[in-house]
Amino acid sequence: xxxxxxxxxxxxxxxxxxxxxxxxxxxxxxxxxxxxxxxxxxxxxxxxxxxxxxxxxxxxxxxxxxxxxxxxxxxxxxxxxxxxxxxxxxxxxxxxxxxxxxxxxxxxxxxxxxxxxxxxxxxxxxxxxxxxxxxxxxxxxxxxxxxxxxxxxxxxxxxxxxxxxxxxxxxxxxxxxxxxxxxxxxxxxxxxxxxxxxxxxxxxxxxxxxxxxxxxxxxxxxxxxxxxxxxxxxxxxxxxxxxxxxxxxxxxxxxxxxxxxxxxxxxxxxxxxxxxxxxxxxxxxxxxxxxxxxxxxxxxxxxxxxxxxxxxxxxxxxxxxxxxxxxxxxxxxxxxxxxxxxxxxxxxxxxxxxxxxxxxxxxxxxxxxxxxxxxxxxxxxxxxxxxxxxxxxxxxxxxxxxxxxxxxxxxxxxxxxxxxxxxxxxxxxxxxxxxxxxxxxxxxxxxxxxxxxxxxxxxxxxx
Numbered sequence: 001x002x003x004x005x006x007x008x009x010x011x012x013x014x015x016x017x018x019x020x021x022x023x024x025x026x027x028x029x030x031x032x033x034x035x036x037x038x039x040x041x042x043x044x045x046x047x048x049x050x051x052x053x054x055x056x057x058x059x060x061x062x063x064x065x066x067x068x069x070x071x072x073x074x075x076x077x078x079x080x081x082x083x084x085x086x087x088x089x090x091x092x093x094x095x096x097x098x099x100x101x102x103x104x105x106x107x108x109x110x111x112x113x114x115x116x117x118x119x120x121x122x123x124x125x126x127x128x129x130x131x132x133x134x135x136x137x138x139x140x141x142x143x144x145x146x147x148x149x150x151x152x153x154x155x156x157x158x159x160x161x162x163x164x165x166x167x168x169x170x171x172x173x174x175x176x177x178x179x180x181x182x183x184x185x186x187x188x189x190x191x192x193x194x195x196x197x198x199x200x201x202x203x204x205x206x207x208x209x210x211x212x213x214x215x216x217x218x219x220x221x222x223x224x225x226x227x228x229x230x231x232x233x234x235x236x237x238x239x240x241x242x243x244x245x246x247x248x249x250x251x252x253x254x255x256x257x258x259x260x261x262x263x264x265x266x267x268x269x270x271x272x273x274x275x276x277x278x279x280x281x282x283x284x285x286x287x288x289x290x291x292x293x294x295x296x297x298x299x300x301x302x303x304x305x306x307x308x309x310x311x312x313x314x315x316x317x318x319x320x321x322x323x324x325x326x327x328x329x330x331x332x333x334x335x336x337x338x339x340x341x342x343x344x345x346x347x348x349x350x351x352x353x354x355x356x357x358x359x360x361x362x363x364x365x366x367x368x369x370x371x372x373x374x375x376x377x378x379x380x381x382x383x384x385x386x387x388x389x390x391x392x393x394x395x396x397x398x399x400x401x402x403x404x405x406x407x408x409x410x411x412x413x414x415x416x417x418x419x420x421x422x423x424x425x426x427x428x429x430x431x432x433x434x435x436x437x438x439x440x441x442x443x444x445x446x447x448x449x450x451x452x453x454x455x456x457x458x459x460x461x462x463x
Contacts, residue, residue: 006067006070006071009070009126009130010065010070012126012129013065013070013122013126014059014065016122016125016126017055017118017119017122018052018055020115020118020119020121020122021051021052021055021115021118022048022052024111024114024115024118025048025051025111028107028110028111028114044107046098047094047095047108050090050091050094051091051111054087054090054091054094055087057090058083058086058087058090059083061086061441061442062079062082062083062086062442063440063442064076064079064080064083073123073126073127076123076126077123080119080123084115084116084119087115088112091108091112095108140166140167141166141167141203141204142167142169142200142201142202142203142204143159143166143167143168143169143202143203143204143205143206144169144170144171144172144187144193144196144197144200144202144204144205144206145168145170145171145172145184145205145206145207145208146171146172146173146190146193146205146206146207146208146209146217146220147171147172147173147190147207147208147209148171148173148177148178148182148186149208149236150236151208151234151236152171152208155206155208155234156168156183156184168184169184169185169187169200169202170184170185170186170187171184171185171186171187172186172187172188172189172190172192172193172196173186173189173190174189174190175189190209190214190216190220191216193205193220194220194223194224194227197224197227197229198227202229203229203230204229204230204231204232205220205224205229205230205231205232206232206233206234207220207231207232207233207234208234208236210233210235210236211233217233246258246259246260259398259433259436259437260437261401261436261437262437262438262439262440263402263436263439268439271441272374272439272441272444273371273374275375275441275444276368276369276374276375277369279365279368279375279448280365280366280368280369280375281369283362283365284365284366284369287362288362288363288365288366291359291362292307292363295307295326295350295354295359296326298350299326299327299348299350299351302348302349302350303327303330303331303348303350303351305327305331306327307326307327308324308325308326308327308363309324309325309326309327309328309329310322310323310324310325311323311325311382312382312383313380313381313382313383313404314380314381314383314386314400314404315372315373315380315400315403315404316400316401316402316403316404317400317401318386318397318400320383321367321372321373321380322372323364323367323372323373323380324363324364324366324367325360325361325363325364326351326354326359326360326362326363327351328347328348328350328351328352328354328355328360329344329346329347329348329351330346330348332346334346339382339385339418339419355417357455358407358451358454358455361406361407364406365406368406372403372404373403373404373405373406374402374403374404374405374406375405375406375407375444375448376405376406376407376408376409376435376443376444376447376448377402377403377404377405377408377435378399378400378402378404378405378408378410378432378435378436379404379405379407379408379410379411379416380404385419386400389425389429392422392425393422393425393426393429395429395433396429398433398436399429399432399433399436401436402432402435402436402439407447407448407451408431408432408435408447409431409432409434409435409443409447410427410428410429410431410432410435411451411454412447412450412451412454413431415427415428415431
């Protein structure tokens with residue numbers, strides 16, 4: 001994406017949203033002063049400070065102005081609505097816990113509703129201004145491509161899909177290498193690339209020819225730097241990899257990584273662990289002391305025996321641990337070999353209810369507190385499943401890079417309970433891999449919220 005255009009859009013929309021909020025605050029206060037109803041200025045000052053602070057918090061947490069969202073008006077509009085509602089929740093929480101009962105109800109209601117309306121107006125302004133600015137040459141990238149091959153064709157298709165204005169001028173390639181009609185003109189041989197770039201005012205040159213294959217590319221790189229033209233090399237690694245990868249560096253040495261792993265960073269792991277400890281401690285102290293006796297008694301009355309069920313499961317780095325649950329089945333010898341299914345004869349009536357409401361998983365907060373599990377992560381599978389599916393699904397074991405969770409991205413997207421087909425498990429694994437590669441604290445909170453919604457609805461997929 002054109003970074004100049006992106007930064008300009010981010011700055012303008014951020015400023016527009018923040019200014020509109022504070023203009024609404026000032027107008028409302030001016031109106032109250034006019035009618036001599038404005039009082040308790042300290043309370044209003046604290047409220048105004050919280051309105052701005054909480055707005056900045058939800059912006060950062062929701063990453064509202066990121067390239068992913070701001071490049072698509074539909075995604076940006078949806079994300080704005082989500083961010084606005086989270087902001088509303090923070091404001092209402094402040095009003096409740098800070099006991100701000102002296103504030104004018106009409107002032108607060110009008111302000112919150114007006115900000116919602118202004119955000120919609122701002123998005124419409126953004127759409128009009130973005131369309132207008134796109135026509136300016138300053139924001140257009142003029143691109144020249146070196147080489148005409150499969151990589152060059154794929155590059156063209158990707159550049160054409162970009163939302164921002166890109167002008168592909170053509171290719172530089174030797175005439176004898178062209179065996180077909182091209183969508184863009186062949187401008188000349190490689191040795192004339194810089195001459196053509198200066199004539200056509202090129203902003204960026206993409207080379208699909210590796211310098212190792214043509215030493216003249218090194219000279220073109222140096223000439224491009226001298227002419228203030230950005231030079232980028234597209235390596236063709238299709239023989240070795242058929243999916244995206246990431247580049248890290250050891251000093252000046254590039255290292256290709258098959259995937260991005262946010263939880264590979266110590267700071268992120270510490271943040272996630274703190275979240276796990278806070279949540280699990282709350283449950284262990286305030287919920288389990290009364291939940292265990294009540295549920296345990298119901299389990300024992302229907303099916304005498306232990307109230308807890310322990311099973312070995314595979315965790316992070318494929319290490320085994322004892323996973324705790326409320327016992328939901330009659331005591332049987334197939335628990336470690338046969339998964340629960342819909343209308344399973346082994347299920348007790350109490351157990352069926354516990355599974356539908358996910359209450360059977362609550363003892364796992366002890367696993368979270370100990371450190372075997374996390375609140376959010378790929379669900380831990382029994383040893384047989386891990387052994388079987390790791391042989392059938394190529395990237396199955398990659399999910400083991402992350403600590404298993406009580407709930408996960410796959411579960412809130414409907415992949416919970418009985419595994420009926422291999423394709424079903426593949427989709428579940430894909431969701432787990434997406435979570436591992438896109439982890440954020442905000443994503444964990446979002447998954448916990450969706451899980452609570454599923455618990456209240458009583459998930460029919462559970463068994």
